[in-house]
Amino acid sequence: MSLKAVLFDFGGTLEADGVNWGPRFHAAYVEGGGALDYATFEPIYKESDRALGRLSGIERLGFRATVEAQAALLRDLLPAAERFDARRVAARFHADAVAVVNRNRPMLQRLARRYRLGVVSNFTGNLRPCLEELELLALFAVTSDSAVLGSAKPDERIFRDTLAALGAAPEGAWMVGDNFEADIRPAQGLGLRTCWLAPPQRAAPVGCVPSARIGRLPELERILG
Incomplete structure (x- = not known):
C-alpha cells in the first residue's frame, strides 16, 4: 500500500533528537551545579509532570510558558539544597528546543506537501498552542493530545x-x-511502519525491530524516499 500519512510524537521527537523532557531538564539542572544523579532526579521530574x-x-x-511552568514546579519539588534558578533552566531548555524545531521545520514543510501529517502525543491538553507557538501547527492535519482525547499511548485507540x-x-x-514502548511497539503492532528516533548509543529493546532508525529527524526524508 502506498504511503499516505506520517504520524509524529511531539516531545523528544519534533523538538529534540530522541531525548525526552526528563533527561533534558536534568542536563540543564546539572549544568547549573545540581548534584542529584538522574536516577534520583527522575521520580521528582515525573511528579512535576503530573503537577503540570x-x-x-x-x-x-x-511552549515557552509550559517549559517555564514545569521548571518552576520541578524547582519547588526538589530538596531545598538542590533548588535551581528556574528561569535559567527554562531558558536553556527552550533555546535548545527552538533550535531543533527551526532545523526540522523545512523538512516537515516538504513532507506536508506530500503526505498527511499528524501528531500523537501524551501531553497536557495544550499541544495545539505549543505547536502554534513553534510555527508547526499548520503542517499537521490532525493533532492528538492524550489529555484531550482521554486515551494515551501505548493504548492503540489514540x-x-x-x-x-x-x-x-x-x-x-x-x-x-x-519512546520505544509508547511510540514504536504499539504502532508496529497495529501494522504501521515505524521509525525510531534515538541517540546512537541507546540500545534497542528486544522483541521488536523498527522499520528504520535515525539519530536526527531530517534523516527521515531519506527513509521515506
Missing part, C-alpha cells in the same frame, strides 16, 4: 483515532517517535 497536567489554565499555555481522522489505513502510514 493539573495546573489551572494549562490548556492555554504555549493511534486508531488519529489514522481515522487522517483517512489512512495502518499499512499506509508511518509512526515516528523516540
